[in-house]
Amino acid sequence: MRALRSMGPIFLVLAVLLVLIAAANPFFLEPAGFLAFVKRAAPLVILAAGQYFVIVSGEFDLSVGSLVTVQVVVAARLIDGEESATWWVLALLIVIGLLVGLVNGVITTGLRVPSFITTLGMMLVLSGAVFLWTGGAPRGALSETFRMFGRKDLGAVPWSVLILLVMGGAAIMLMRSDFGKRLMATGDNERAAGLSGVRVNRTRILAFVISGLAAAVAGILLGGFAGVSAQVGQGLEFQAITAVVLGGVALGGGRGSVVAAMAGALTLEALFTLLNLYGISGALEYAVQGVIIIAAVAAGAVRLPFKRVARA
């Protein structure tokens, strides 16, 4: 119970939303129905986990949305329906993700550019470059093997749920490791962390690399799940940041858990599902989403008046 309280109110909100969904749609209680929900949520949850590392170190990563688009568009053009190309393209996508994260991290720490600007610039460069290469619109097609990860099942469990479990487990382990503690210390107080021997820059760069990797994996899943389009990653950076903040992680760094961040992403996805079920679809969905995000973050800030530090 104490552990639950320390992790924050997001789990309560998530539980309430899940109950409401189940009440409207009993299929949700069956394993298949629930797994379908997790499968749909998997890309956002993975993105949120990656974004968590960057945010907890005191930075932002606005480039993940366009990175997802890049992944899908590059995959479609290079594979072009050719099964045999699948595996080296998958490897290439992971490398692109890691590389983009590395560049974000090095520019932010080495050149002292605020990460908001670094990753905003990266967003422009990535989306510009990929459509410069394909001539304005996505071309080619994904192979069946590639799409397997986003849409097919292994036995009864979707591939994307398995990948989510692996990524989530790895994220939790990372935060429990020495690296996690150094990352938290860096985000909390950069100077103090530096003075006590943390290599602050290297830690932050690694956080950006993890976010890039997460975006690569999310892109691979989304490519399979949603198909090839120029808009596949649009707005995902804001959704991921919103999810992390919903999980009670403080913008500015040093506070919050990765489990709560992933729960925040599940909550966001549950919210979308619920709004659809109750017929609030289309445009008004955004308005409700906006109200709830502000309300949730405000509730978190008001409830813990003593823990709250000055707004970053």
Place this chain on the structure above:
Amino acid sequence: MTERTLTSFSLRRKVTGSTLIIYLALIGVLLIGWVLVAVDGGNFLTLETVVGIQQRSAALGIVAVGQTLAILVGSLDLSVAYLISLTSLVAAEIMAGQDSGILPAVAAVIAVSALIGLVNGLVITRLHVHAFIATLGVALIIKGVVDHLYDGPSGSVPESFQRLGYDRLGPVPVSALLWAAVAVAAWFLLRRTRLGYRIYAVGGDEEVARLSGVRTGRIIVATHVLCSICAGIAGLLLAGRLGAGAPTVGTDGGYDLESIAAVVLGGTALAGGKGGVPGTVGGVLLLAVLDSVFNQLEVNAFFKDVVRGVVIVAAVAVYARRTVRRRSR
């Protein structure tokens, strides 16, 4: 008295450094563009291009001036793009093609945008929500309402008001004059009024400002109201240019992130407390000149994005280097 002179002196010294760089860069880009276009067989500095640069930058420039205020106080506003769409619709609907509708429409736009700014500011200061989330949430709310009510362009702007978008006095478009007026007003506010000094104080260090007796909450709210009003004015301008209101005019222009980029390009620190309107004007002009050069050379639109991204990051890296050097001295 002496203290205030001291502050304003040190403020000015800090600002001129990066402002100077951005204007040098602007001159550099103009020269390079002129040479490149000349080599390409064209003529860069024609009346047409000069007018084009001004017209292209007016709307972004007005939004960016408002964004400068928000960023200086240590906040930021991601809701401006949707607010521009909303106000363009409010303006065109109320005008409904009639000249008599202009005054009420302008008043309504100012009122709506001030209200949105008030909400932004109060959510940030009273509910203690980070500005990023607060303004993103408000942006989503506006988007939801606008998309729910409108599928496409709506309302109609009378011809007399459309002149705001296209008329010009000699080589200077009316829209550029409007931008200049907004910029001068904001500059005056920041440099010559009490509110301006307090914006710098709160942006520099909110806690220190609070302990020195500044009501920081009020300053932040006031700044957000002003920032939103600037977005509203840009909405009016765009409605005049389109002849109607459009639910996507703000997001199509990417005014949210673009205005932040222009402000930062102009040397204003994202953390607040440092920078000013002249730098922002330079930043907006630089982006517009780049655009114009690329258009004349008929460069691919996607290549433009790549260059723009690199320029923004490079400029901020240059400013950061200077700050580090000064500190270590």
